Each structure stands twice: as structure tokens, then as C-alpha cells.
Amino acid sequence: MPTTGRNAPIDVPRGLKGVIVTETSLGDVRGTEGFYHYREFSAVELAETRTFEDVWHLMFHGTLPDASRRAAFTAETAALRHLPAEVTAALPAVARATALAGPLAGLRTALSLAGAAAGFRPLYDVDPERRRADALAACAAVPTLLAALHRLGQGLEPVAPRDDLPHAANYLYMLTGQQPDPNRARAVERYLISTVDHGFNASTFTARVIASTGADLAACLVGAIGALSGPLHGGAPSRALDTLDAIGTPDRIDGWLREHILAGDRIMGFGHPVYTTEDPRSRLLKGIARSFGGELVDFAVRVEERAEAILAELKPGRNLHINVEFFAGVVMELCGLPREMFTPTFAAARVAGWSANVLEQAGDSKIIRPAARYVGPPPGRPVPAA
Template sequence: LAVCAAVPTLLTALHRLGRGLPPVEPRADLGHAANYLYMLTGEEPEPARVRAIEAYLISTIDHGFNASTFTARVITSTGADLAACLVGAVGALSGPLHGGAPSRALDMLDAIGTPDRIDGWIRDRVLGGDRIMGFGHSVYRTEDPRSRMLRGIAEEFGGPLVEFAVQVETRVEELLAELKPGRELHTNVELYAGVVMELCGLPREMFTPTFCAARVVGWSANVLEQAEDSKIIRPAARYVGPPPPQPLPVVAPR
């Protein structure tokens, strides 16, 4: 519990210090999400923004054996302490294939700019072999349920950004069905996560740290669960390289 409370406090303090602003102490009368926004901005947040960020944090606490969670469990299985396990998880999250997608999804919306540019922009990227941020998932072959929830929250705010995101979502899914038939590529949590965080006033460089502030709860739960089993995680590997140039000598077992 102490770690789960300390991480968002540290993240917001580092962000403010990086901008030449003093850290903001958490308030005992504010809840977790409200305190996060308060420590980030220095202003008491509006209730609608608190509910939106709270929903995002809850939806991203845990999600199966993703790369960072699995990393934390592997490190735990060695007998390492909690700090080492969480640092390892953060290291896995730092990779671009795992973290940072919400801000890149918003960068995509910025790059497209207007509805008349959607088709051309998406076709160029798909045919060029690029990944369309906010679409497709390694687990889901249908719509990501977290995406549906966050889209509903975004639509409660309304405005041009939300309207454009919905237009892009609809057309991109149609184009992906045309250009990648049979792949079932739908929106994932990242597209509307980025929209919601933008609407709540979070700077884009804090999108991934905000995800981390939520996921540290799930990492910690997995670490505690894994620590109950002292057996080390040691997967086997099968060599698939080229055969040796000559037969290897057979050595009799000792």
C-alpha cells in the first residue's frame, strides 16, 4: 500500500520539478485519483475529471500476463525484493511496444488533422507496414472492453476532439477490414485513454507515468502472489539454429 501511494506522489513531484515548479503535498481529504490530479496541477480537480481518471486508473490496474507483469513475476521468483521487481516491471514498460501508446495515438489524430485526410493517411501507413496506434491487440480479437468504457466517458465530455476520435475510429476499422482482411483489428484501450487524459488536462509526457501509477497496484499484487511460490521461473529453450558442420561426438554419461 505504501508503494502504491508513493509512486504517484513521486511521479507528480518529478514532473513538477522538471518544469521548475515545487512539488505539491497530497491532501488527506482527497481520494486517490483526485490527489493525483491535485499533485500534478496544484489545483483541486473538477469532479468529472476525477471520475474519468479514476475509471482509467481502475481499468488499467492489471491485464493478464502482459510483458511488465510477467517481468515482475520472473524477478519475484528469484527471491528479489519488491523494489527490484517493480523496477524491472518499469523497465519492461519503457519499451515502445508496451508503453507510450496513448500519447502516440493522439499524435496520430494530430497528424491526420481533418476527416478528409483519414483515408489517405491510414492507407499510406498500412501499405507502408506501419502500425496504427490505438488499434489491434495481442489478446483481443474483438473490441477492447476498456475502449468501449473510455469512449463513453469521453463522449460525456464531448467536443471536437471526441467527435474526431470517433470518426477516425469508425473509418480506420473499415479500412483495416479492407486492407487486412481476417485480422479483426479493432480499437484498444490506448486511443480513448489518450483522449480522456487529454480532456482531463494531463500533459502527454505524463500519459505513460499515469499508466504506471495504475499498473503498480497490479504489479504489486502479482509480486505478492508469486512470492508465495518459491520455485524460480526457468523456461526451457529449443535451439533452432543451423546444424553443426560435422557430427558431434557422443559422450557417454558419467
Template sequence: MSATRPAAASIDVPRGLAGVVVADTRTGDVRGHEGFYHYRQYSAVELARTRSFEDVWHLLVLGELPDARRGAAFAAETAALRRLPAEVRAALPAIAAAGGRSGPLAGMRTALSLLGAAKGYRPVYDIDAGRRRQDTLEAAAAVPTLLTALYRLGRGRTPVEPREDLPYAANYLYMLTGAEPDERHARAVEQYLISTVDHGFNASTFTARVIASTGADVAACLAGAVAALSGPLHGGAPSRALDTLDAIGSPERIDAWVRARVLSGERVMGFGHAVYRTEDPRSRMLREIARRFGGPRVDLAVQVERRVEAILAELKPGRDLHANVEFYAGLVMELCGLPREMFTPTFAAARVVGWSAHILEQAEDSKIIRPAARYVGPEAPVPVPGAA
């Protein structure tokens, strides 16, 4: 019989902390049964349709949507923070080479730690709110520069220096490709970035908050969040969803391919979500963006979505499985010229702003996050056997 804690000392919770409220937040919320999520008091999808990435960044980190004058000032302020310290730039070739097939996201974990050291970031516990905010702005502004430089270096190309005259999304595409992006592509990517800035207490956001609760510096919090995002169950699905389209290939193959996967117990990537029990509002918006581009690839994706949802409803009744954000995110990024290995890094280039908001919020509370675990091993203590 295993030893157990007294009932008063512990609270049983569902696996994965599903549905457990662990903190208060002003950053935003996900109302999964309604198919709705918001950043502070505004619909996230409406923000993506009507505002710039910098405006949403201002909203999350500073707490309010800026007017045109303040929005322009904030965009200029953050654009000026995009360049990397010399010691970080000098180390990137070695980081890219060591990362190999692991890609830019793995390299960014190392680069963020180096950035924090180069900038002299101090523990959030030891600095005031203004300094914390400035640290998050510097780190978040540097993330697209780090990601694109690591990607290009990994392919034997020279990194492209950021431009202060381009908005966040357009500059990201410029640094990735070396060419000024088409306005439609830049706006589509910007809308994708806005739609994925924050999404409740997902694994990477919760990781950032746990680290912030220890009082660690901003770079440490962000590096931990990136590590959580790198797992395939969290941030790795957009390219896998495109793999589904590739494997199906044509409309007449949809039903047979999907049925074979579902009946064999395999997951159809890009469908189902831990929170939403209705259509994912992010997927709906990204479908609209994809359809504006049009073409056979988009037509196939729409047909696949329709048939997969119908087959899942038939074979898994009562589960309410719909296309999630990854299904159309991959398609939109592909249409805008992003390589697949940059899909998850691009997600990180958005989410870094949401992580920043949560780090700042968590830093206001001096209580460390320290849950308990139930011990289920052999009963203790037993005598330690001799070595003979």
C-alpha cells in the same frame, strides 16, 4: 548442424510465449475472444463504473471488495502512506535532472530503488505475508508522489505535497497541477486508472512475477515492471494514438491518411491488440467517458475509429483489428488536462496496484521462474584458436 537438446528436456512454445500458461492466478483474467476481462470474480469494467480506485486496490491486494466502512479505512490507511522519506525527497531533483528527456517513468525506476533502500525493504523470500503486503501498500502509495514530483522538477517547478483528504486519482491530479481538480476530471481519470489496474500476464506483470520468483524485495520487483512498461510496444502508445489524431487533423483526411499507412506496412497506433479479437472493453468504456465530455476532438476520434476499423477490415481481412485501450485513453487524459509525457506514467500509477497483487501471489510460491532457450549458434565445442 546445430546441437540440440534431447526432446524430453524441452518444450517448443510460440514466439513471445503467446497462449502459453505459465502459472495459476487468482488475480484476474482476460477472455480475449469474448471481449471481457475481470479482477478476481468481478467485471473490471463494471468495477470502473461503480467503485472507487481504493476499493479495487483493496480487492486485488486483500482479496475482497470492502464495504463502506472498511473501504473508508483502507483509503485512509493508504493515503497516509503517500509522503516520501526525507532522503528520497532530497534525491529527486538530481534524478529529475539526470533523466532529462527520458521523463518521469525513467526516473521512477531509480526512485523506486531508492525508496526500497530508504524503507529497508527485505527480500519477499525472507518476510511473512503481512510484511509483504505492507511493503506493496507503501510502494504503491508513493508512486503517484514520485511521478508527479519528477515531472514538476523536470520543468523547474516545486513538487506538490500529497493531501490525505483527497482520493487517489484526485490527489494525483492535484500533485500534478497544484490545483484541486474538477470532480468530472477526477472521476474520469479514476475510471481510467481502474480499467488499467491489471490485464493478465502482460510483459510488465510477468516481469514483476519473474523478479518476485527470485525472492527479491518489492521495490526491485516494481522497478523491473516499470522498466518493462517503458518500452514503446507496451506502455508508450496513448500519446502515439493522439499523434494519429493530430496527423489526420480533419474528417476528410481520414481515409487517405489511413490507407497510405496501412499500404506502406506501417502500424496505425491505437488499433489492434495481442489478446482481444473483439472490441476492447476498456476502449468501449473510455469512449463513453470521452463522449460525455464531447467536442470536436471527440467527434473526430469517433469518426477515425469507425473509418480505421472499416479500412483495416478491407485491407487486412480476417484480422479483427479494433481500437484498443490506448486510442481513447490518450483522449480522455488530454481532456482531463494531463500532458502527453504523463500518459504512460499515469498508466503506471494504475498498474502498480496490479503488479503488487501479482508480486504477493508469486511470493507464495518458492519456485524460481527459469525457462530454457534453444541454442542455434555454431556447433560446439570447437578448438579455441590461438591469439597470434
């Protein structure tokens, strides 16, 4: 491939691994250290000590709010949870059409509809304040849309959001129709905070690529949701829990793991493309799980210990540790979330990070337009007659 000239392509690693494509002030992942941060703060420390609204404010405005600003921001976002009547009226049809695929597939359609109903315009046609307003509206609407689609899929009526509940507690309330247990609401909130952002993962990069075209905010988020739905990205929490179900009992752990690892099967919940040490999110979620205790937690801890030992034996030098999905599934199961809502709940958190990235990308007028290496038949052949 030519490597000279003004517009000559540049060879990069497959999958763009390690390639820096832009600058960001939103956060970073330091994989060899097992550390990630939102702006200048440890993401894990934020999850331990702050509310979801605080972190949302941090991502959008660059600062952690004081008590007065937190109250104002919480009230502002709570008022945006309510859906327009035309969107609410369309949700039963969306839920029926996506019954087999589930709420995350329905969210792609519902969020696109909500953006259109709200009059979202291309990012490059509106000022930063309107972009921020659209982003807040989208982030606030996603939990409402997800909860409504889930309940409709179960043959239940949607539950209207409550303005007096914090973000995470309101999400659980809309899913169940009942006031959530404070411990479970806080556990889900800590999970949501821990997954708001995580560097230039596939869905975040997708959102920024779409934003670079100047498309409207809903289009950016719908693309990101599509990327998140893949089992190698956000689609793994329920699959990691399915692994525990497949193993079944403690006496089967070693045999099951060895059989599947030797067969070349992927063990969901283990390994990460960035971390070469333990995923810090898994440490946080493991601690949350242990605070609940019980047979499921004890079993998950034992599977983790044996899986890491067997992976180190059979795949030496690979540094395969548990990732966020392993104990995320355990925590969400303990908090009463149905498995089909695990990845949608991930989306309910990550939408704040996606939106912050979209707002940042919208300030750059350069479209993201990489190149590809052509490897097909040699070009220039004459076109044969019909």
C-alpha cells in the same frame, strides 16, 4: 531439439503466446469474448461503480470493502503517500538526470531509492504481512514520485500530497497544485481502475519473474516499469493521440490511413495480442470521452470508424479493433494531463496490479527459469590461439 528425458525442453509458441505459466486468482482476460475481470468481478463494471481504493483492496485482500473498511483502507494508504525526507531531497537530481527521458525513466530510479530508504528486504526473507506493507507503501508512493518528477522537470516545486483527497483526485492535485474538477477526477479514476491489471501482459510477467527470484518488492516493480515503457506495451497512449494530430482534419482521414496501412506502418491504438473483438476498456473510455464531448472526441470517433473499416478491407481476417490506448489518450488529454504523463499515469494504476501479482508469486518457491534454443555456430570447436 530433443524432447525426451526428465529435463528435456518443450517447444512453445514464439513469444509464449497462449502458454499457461502459472495459476492466479487475481483475474483473467477472455480475448474472444471481449471481457476481462479482477477476481470474480467485471473490471469494467468495477470502473463504473467503485472507487480506486475499493479495487486496490480487492486485489490485495480478495474482497470488496464495505463502507467501514473502505474508510480504514483509504486512510491507511493516504498516510503512505508522503515520501521520506532523504527521497524528497534526491528527486531534483533524479529529475535533472532524466530530463530527456521523462518521468517514467525517473520513476525507475526514484522507486528503487524509495524502496531502499524504506528498508525493503528480499521477498523470501520477510513474512506475508511485511510483503503487504511494502507493497502498499510502494503503490502509494508511485503517484507522489511521478507528480514530483514531472513538476521538477517543468521547473516547478513538487506539491505535497493531501490525505483528505481520494487516490485519483490527489494525483491530479499533485500534478497541478489545484483542486481537481470532480468530473475530471472521476474520469481519471475510472481510467486508473480499468488498467489496474490485464492478465499476464509483459510487465506483469516481468514482475513475477523477478519476484520468483526472491528479490525485494521495489526491484520487481522497477523491472515491470521498464517493460511498460516500451511503445508496444504502455508507451502507446500519447502515440495514438499523435496519430490524430498527424491526420489533422476529417478530409485527410482515409488518405492518411490507407497510405500508412499499405506502407506496413503500425497504426497506434489499433490491434491487441489477446482481443479478437473490441477491447472492453476502449468501450469504457470511449463512453467517458463522449461524456465530455467536443471536436477532439468527434474527430477521434470518426478516425476509429474509418480505421476499422479500412483495416478490415486491407487486412481481412485480422480482427483489428481499437485498444485501450486510443481513447485513453483522448480522455487524459481532456482531463488536462500532459502527454508525457500518459504512460506514467498508466504505471500509477498498474502498480497495484503488479504488486498483487508479486504478492501472489511470493507464495511460490519455484523460480521461473525457461529455456532457449541455441541457433549459433556448432559448439565444441577448439579455442584458437591468441
